[in-house]
Amino acid sequence: MNELKRILLVEDNPKDVELTLAALAEHKLANEVVVARDGAEGLDYLYRRGQFKLRAEGHPAVVLLDIKMPKVDGMEVLRQIKSDLELKAVPVVMLTSSREEKDLIASYDLGVNAYVVKPVNFRDFVDAVKELGVFWAIINEPPPTSIKKM
């Protein structure tokens, strides 16, 4: 269990990707962070298809998912993960700007594991990302099937 766990970040906005990665780096979470630029890419990664066809087997320790994305949005990705028998054990954290009630309700209905509103204040954001990374990638014990050697 000393192996490092991979974090899948599904985020279409490169600025957000950069800030998120910066926040994670600041806390030296050395895990490999895989970035998918939209929902479709995120699903490709999870199902090892397209550009991720050749990736090593195993599921990420956690999926950080933005909601508003072109092509396949975060809700659809979440729905597919949680309705797949193999994937549904993978923890999914919504990382979004929206604090709309309906998004919250829809996410929890689909079985999201956590819902985090990205604060405007960057320091708050750094703290939130740090806590997320620490909790899901280090503290949380993943299901047996999630990570295998790459």
Place this chain on the structure above:
Amino acid sequence: MAIDMEKKSLSGTLSADPRFRTQFILLSRLACAAAGSLGATVLLGWILHIPLLESFIPGVVAMKANTAIAFILSAVSVWILNTNPEKRWPRSVAEVSAIITLLLSALTLLEYLFTADFGVDQLLFQESADAFGTFNPGRMAPATSVNFLLLGIALLSESRGKRKAAEILFSIVVTIALVTVLGYLFDVAELHNLGPYTPMAWHTSLAFIFLAVSFFSFRMEFNAQFLVGAGFWGAFVALTYIGIISYWSAERQSEDAQRVAHTHRVIEKIEEVLSDVKDIETGTRGFALTGDQGFLDPYFAKLNTINNSIQDLHYLTIDNRRQQARIDSLQPIVAARLVLSSELIKLRKEKGARAVLGWPGIIKGRRLMIKIREISAEMAEAEHQLLTQRDLETRQSVRASIITIFVGTIISLSLFLAVFYFLNREITERRQIEEQIRTLNAELEQRIADRTEELVNANEVLRTEMSERERAQAVVRESEGRYHSLFENMLEGYAHCKMIYEDKLPKDFIYLDVNIAFEKLTGLKNVVGKKVSEVIPGVQESNPELFAIYGRVTSTGKPEKFETYVEGLGIWFSISVYSTNPGHFVAVFDNITERKQAEEEILELNVRLETRVVERTSQLEAVNKELEAFSYSVSHDLRAPLRHIDGFADLLTKHATGTLDEKGRHFLHTISDSAKQMGVLIDELLVFSRMGRIEMKTREVNSDALVRDVIAGLIHDIQKRKVSWTIGVLPTVQADPAMLRLVYQNLLENAIKYTRPRENTEIEIGTMRHPNENDFFVKDNGVGFDMQYLDKLFGVFQRLHRVDEFEGTGIGLANVRRIIQRHGGKTWAEGKIGEGATFYFSLPNHQRG
């Protein structure tokens, strides 16, 4: 009621005493049985030839067989009549028995009357001709047959319901029987032995008495009439008996006197004979001594009379055999003496005086003379004895008569006294009753007078009522006139109709009466007497509801009001229907076509309006959706760049720490601050927007608890301040609890914020109740505000203070206003710079509304 009771007590004294009723019935049965068994016993004696059973006492006259049979029949008849049978046949038996008795006695009486023999006497049994006291063997005594004749008639009368006749006849029967019994008791043969006929036997008379006792005791009533009748009858019997006894006594006394005279005559005659004999002897002796012819004159005179005297004596004592015998023995002696006398006279004449002396005939004559004297003395003695005996008998019978008369008189007197007592009591009672009746009558009359007066009063009242009624009728007539004018002049149409039913369903109706307005409103003329189906053809098809409603009102009697369109007339009617009497109804109606048209226009307008509302609503909904989408994008997309600005500013600060001077760091800091500020504004705007959109969840909210909870959440803001809270009694309200909490939170936060400069903060939360709403207020002693900016107070992002004075975005009161408006309430405020502010809001009282 009182009168009835009086009557009862009056009749009670006259009616039979029920206590003795059973005893008398028992007595009646016993007496009847006694009479019957007496007859049966005697008949048994005749059948078995036992004379003792026929007469009961040896040597007295026997009861005849016919009598016995008649008694058995009579007893049967009396017994049956006493039971008073309902059925026909027992009564027939009683009557047949009575008729047989009657025939038997009647035939016997006829035999007596015609001295004939019809063969009824010895029909069943033979009686010897020398039976004691019997003149006609086997024939009942005349008195007995008379009694049976009366008895037979009496029983027939009783059977035919003629009680009075029966009672009288029974009284006669018992009188005859009683007299006979008394005759036996006082040994007065004349009472039962009438001439040369068979007397009534003593037990026959007893049996008659038994039958009478049976008859009367059964019918015994202790009323005055019966007692007086019985008393008088008893007195009559007693007096009759006294009369008979008196007559018999007088008769006997005169007879005795004759007998005494007769005895004296007999004695006289005896002495006459003796004297004659003596005279003859003396004459003979004188002639014999003297030879004087003169001495012989008495001799010859007496010689002629003496035989006549003896003959007289013989005749006088003809009923006395002993005296007759004496006379018979006297006669030859007297004759012998007379012979001796004539021989002496002859001797003297022939032989002279000397021859007479020593004649043996003298001694013989003397002896004969002594004998004559003896017999005469004997005869006189016998007569004297007879006289003495007769005197004794007469005296005895006189004494018996006196006693009988005395006793009878006492009895009859007692009876009369008893009758007098009864009558007197009866009269007294009657008088008392009459007095009572008079009193009652007087009371009754008083009552009648009272009642009459009441009736007179009632009449008066009635007359007053009648005159009032007349007045009322006049009023009614007047009212009728008014109603008629109403009927004729009213603007509504009026139709009185009669329902026509087909198969018990209301199918048509006839107009019986309509007013003038009817024509004006319907345009129909001369409808009275016509059917509606004739007046408005096709109405039954076009307006079936008309008949349904009219039929319902006619059958239930409940008035109804409805509106309908009559196609045949092209008119809308408003119709009120009521039922006057079964099968009839009255319709009062108005033409409401114009109103209906207006209504229809309104309806049309309404429909159009509604369409527009729907259109507008959908437009608004679309706008709302757009707004939602807008706010969503604001929330999501607007915040992202701000975040990026802050993020990269931060990264830049770190990255260029060495190269940036103080000014550069200030700029980066300002960029970061502005981005954060804008983030806060966006967040608050989103909250405000949501307040207008989210669904309200209204329920009962305890304002007091809510306020205290909100204050508790603010404690850490005022830790170092002196705040005195005044909280009034806050009511329970209908509201969305989360929203109301936000209201209080904003108002209290403001109060705390704007009182910060004050050393002693005073915040008051209170309420003012009104009928339909509750006003709430939060009052502080803070910096206050200028009333001229009041209208800006509740605007979005409107502020009356600079941020460096009091932080804030200016959204709080806008939220308060929006929330209160959504609850149907109002918000307002009062304030003055430096003197604090009061914020009000009202909530409608839904519980009462």
